[in-house]
Amino acid sequence: MRRDSRLSGVLHVLLHMAQQPGPFTSETLAKAMDTNPVVIRRIMAGLRELGYVRSEKGHGGGWRLACDLAKVTLRDVYAALGSPALLAMGNRTESPGCLVEQAVNAALDQAFHDAEALLLSRLGEVTLAMLSEDCRKRLGSRKHQGLRAHGA
Amino acid sequence: MRRDSRLSGVLHVLLHMAQQPGPFTSETLAKAMDTNPVVIRRIMAGLRELGYVRSEKGHGGGWRLACDLAKVTLRDVYAALGSPALLAMGNRTESPGCLVEQAVNAALDQAFHDAEALLLSRLGEVTLAMLSEDCRKRLGSRKHQGLRAHGA
DNA sequence: CTATATGCAACATATGAAGTTACATGAGAC
DNA sequence: GTCTCATGTAACTTCATATGTTGCATATAG
Numbered sequence: 001m002r003r004d005s006r007l008s009g010v011l012h013v014l015l016h017m018a019q020q021p022g023p024f025t026s027e028t029l030a031k032a033m034d035t036n037p038v039v040i041r042r043i044m045a046g047l048r049e050l051g052y053v054r055s056e057k058g059h060g061g062g063w064r065l066a067c068d069l070a071k072v073t074l075r076d077v078y079a080a081l082g083s084p085a086l087l088a089m090g091n092r093t094e095s096p097g098c099l100v101e102q103a104v105n106a107a108l109d110q111a112f113h114d115a116e117a118l119l120l121s122r123l124g125e126v127t128l129a130m131l132s133e134d135c136r137k138r139l140g141s142r143k144h145q146g147l148r149a150h151g152a
Numbered sequence: 153m154r155r156d157s158r159l160s161g162v163l164h165v166l167l168h169m170a171q172q173p174g175p176f177t178s179e180t181l182a183k184a185m186d187t188n189p190v191v192i193r194r195i196m197a198g199l200r201e202l203g204y205v206r207s208e209k210g211h212g213g214g215w216r217l218a219c220d221l222a223k224v225t226l227r228d229v230y231a232a233l234g235s236p237a238l239l240a241m242g243n244r245t246e247s248p249g250c251l252v253e254q255a256v257n258a259a260l261d262q263a264f265h266d267a268e269a270l271l272l273s274r275l276g277e278v279t280l281a282m283l284s285e286d287c288r289k290r291l292g293s294r295k296h297q298g299l300r301a302h303g304a
Numbered sequence: 305c306t307a308t309a310t311g312c313a314a315c316a317t318a319t320g321a322a323g324t325t326a327c328a329t330g331a332g333a334c
Numbered sequence: 335g336t337c338t339c340a341t342g343t344a345a346c347t348t349c350a351t352a353t354g355t356t357g358c359a360t361a362t363a364g
């Protein structure tokens with residue numbers, strides 16, 4: 001099953017934005033992500049609605065962070081994407097008439113629910129500020145290259 | 153994202169088989185599952201290789217359980233399907249050169265891994281025998297109708 | 305007015321589960 | 335042996351959805 005990489009992608013974008021000031025155009029970000037500007041706008045749209053980022057049109061426009069990175073968790077970002085399905089598996093039929101299938105669903109739902117809850121919980125424990133700090137550590141003493149690390 | 157329902161489906165089949173003796177043809181099972189015989193054979197193939205079920209061709213042929221239901225867990229069944237991806241999300245790039253993306257991956261991988269481990273653990277706690285017992289309870293005092301509950 | 309940016313709809317592409325068709329193979333019934 | 339019933343399997347179609355692309359409307363700085 002093809003895996004949804006929007007969360008991974010949007011976090012990548014946000015952290016790059018956290019390393020440098022100034023607005024970033026969708027095109028700049030797209031080059032860094034090796035994708036298309038429209039894809040960037042698409043995954044950023046939800047974050048804009050929740051006020052995590054702002055966008056401005058025209059000359060000197062682009063994207064800017066608009067939140068306290070210490071107050072936004074990965075779970076918040078996930079929610080901003082529209083809370084897509086977390087698990088690749090699901091029940092064949094949600095409300096089956098067959099009692100046997102009801103038993104199967106009950107058992108699987110329990111396991112599925114626990115796993116989803118744990119994942120959401122873990123995502124809720126990590127803030128963008130924590131991730132950004134981790135980034136700076138990894139970048140270490142070398143000059144902050146920001147988006148230029150991608151060849152952009 | 154379309155969710156993989158093979159585990160749900162194959163469990164449904166196995167539990168129906170546990171309710172009644174006798175071989176079941178792929179066609180009978182397919183009718184109960186409202187699907188195609190080939191789909192049944194496909195999801196059963198892995199279980200046959202691991203010895204959980206046996207199949208016989210020709211007259212009087214079909215599928216039979218061939219294991220101790222108390223010793224096979226949902227995790228075993230999942231493995232028999234080829235251990236398909238559990239999570240609908242994943243990292244954009246597995247081995248990124250970008251340090252920022254490495255930080256993102258590290259954080260997400262941790263959460264993903266924990267959730268997967270919990271799910272597998274939960275699946276490992278439930279045996280087919282336990283599920284089958286739950287089925288019998290749900291069927292209660294009414295006559296065991298088995299596959300006929302599906303109109304088959 | 306022009307250049308540059310986002311906003312967004314519409315369409316194309318790719319992937320993989322699910323469904324379908326066709327045919328080969330094997331096992332009993334006769 | 336031959337017929338019928340069943341699985342085994344490859345190849346194809348269908349469907350959903352993330353991703354990629356194009357085109358154009360809209361807004362803003364100069």
